Amino acid sequence: MSAKKSILVGAVIAIVMAITAEGVIAQTKTLTDEELGIRKETIYDEGTVKPEHGEYSRETPGKSKRIERSFENSPPLIPHDITGMLPIAETNNICLGCHMPDAARSMGAVPIPKSHFMDFETKKDLKGKLDGKRYNCVQCHVPQTETAPPVKNVFKGEFREKKGKFRSNLIDTLNEGVTAE
Ligand code: HEC
Ligand code: HEC
Known part of the structure; x- marks a missing residue:
């Protein structure tokens, strides 16, 4: 690999790492139990949730x-x-x-x-x-x-x-x- 190419590869890796690091930071926002599921109800008690059925x-x-x-x-x-x-x-x-x-x-x-x-x-x-x-x-x-x-x-x-x-x-x-x- 030429010196020019390896600098380019290094730059790409650095960018990918930066993006990944940012992704990890962004993910630290925690979701509540109500936000986790598709039904938007607490995942620990779905007893009262009825699936939408239609006619x-x-x-x-x-x-x-x-x-x-x-x-x-x-x-x-x-x-x-x-x-x-x-x-x-x-x-x-x-x-x-x-x-x-x-x-x-x-x-x-x-x-x-x-x-x-x-x-x-x-x-x-x-x-x-x-x-x-x-x-x-x-x-x-x-x-x-x-x-x-x-x-x-x-x-x-x-x-x-x-x-x-x-x-x-x-x-x-x-x-x-x-x-x-
Ligand atoms: C009184 C007559 C009648 C009865 C009883 C009936 N069908 Fe039909 N069916 C039709 C007609 C007529 C159509 C065409 C759509 C329309 O005109 O309402 C149809 C359409 C369909 C189609 C769609 C076919 C297509 O290629 O689009 C299906 C599947 C079907 N019926 C299944 C059933 C099943 C299963 C039952 C029993 C649970 C049933 N039908 C009972 C008359 C009937
Ligand atoms: C094991 C599954 C299965 C069962 C049980 C079944 N069908 Fe079908 N039927 C199909 C499939 C798959 C098709 C579409 C492909 C084909 O024509 O075979 C179809 C197609 C049809 C069509 C459309 C025909 C056309 O020309 O467009 C009618 C009407 C139909 N079925 C009626 C019935 C009725 C009434 C019963 C019960 C007596 C029944 N089928 C049972 C799977 C099934």
């Missing part, structure tokens, strides 16, 4: 507005009211009444996609029979509330096709990039 959609099915997907082929959020539809039971699944492909058209509902009529483990086409692992719709599809998140979410989903914001094509893209020997 679910009260729009009846057919009147609600579909919500843009979070990312390509993500499970769509439920835009309509589901009061009285839960719990989904072995002998009673109200969702099917509107969302099974046969019924969906006349109900104006989005039909359950082909991916739900296939067993992903055995790759078997179930010929119109819903895969048992898909029976409990609300395991993956959830309603949405309007709330201001305490921490801003900066995630932005990518969509290769514009229509992917409202439609699925998982069954066609599932094995994308996978090559079998």
